[in-house]
Amino acid sequence: MPSNQIKIYHNPACGTSRNTLALIRNSGQEPEVIEYLHNPPTQDQLIRMIQQSGLSVREAMRKNVEVYQDLQLEQPHWTDEQLIELMLKYPILINRPFVVTELGVRLCRPSELVLDILSAPQLHPFSKEDGEIIIDQQLKRIK
Secondary structure, eight states, X not given: OOTTOOEEEEOTTOXXXXXXXXXXXXXXXXXXXXXXXXXXXXXXXXXXXXXXXXXXXXXXXXXXXXXXXXXXXXXXXXXXXXXXXXXXXXXXXXXXXXXXXXXXXEEOSSGGGGGGGOSSOOOSOEEOTTSOEEXXXXXXXXX
């Protein structure tokens, strides 16, 4: 990956995803924005992101969506391979936002986790949409 390339698997309807994208842009970098509900990752990309983020397959899943309940995915008999297949079939099951940079991969929940994998500093003070301050007036990280 080129050193300046950042990818965000984004859902514009999600506040956490919007805050994460804004934090990336606040570092002066413009990421590749992948609206994963319309353009899901490949099986290999999804497996690699989950592995590189240090999460289990189950930790990378959204549980508060209808398809998760309907398919009873909380049941322990589901294998990681089956869960990956379902995440690809129903991208809403992929938790978000995943961010990929040259410094690593994170599921950015909460959104400020993206700061751990950005190579450029924040350029301006930053507050989340709900008003929570993340970067103060002295450009110091609060959270």
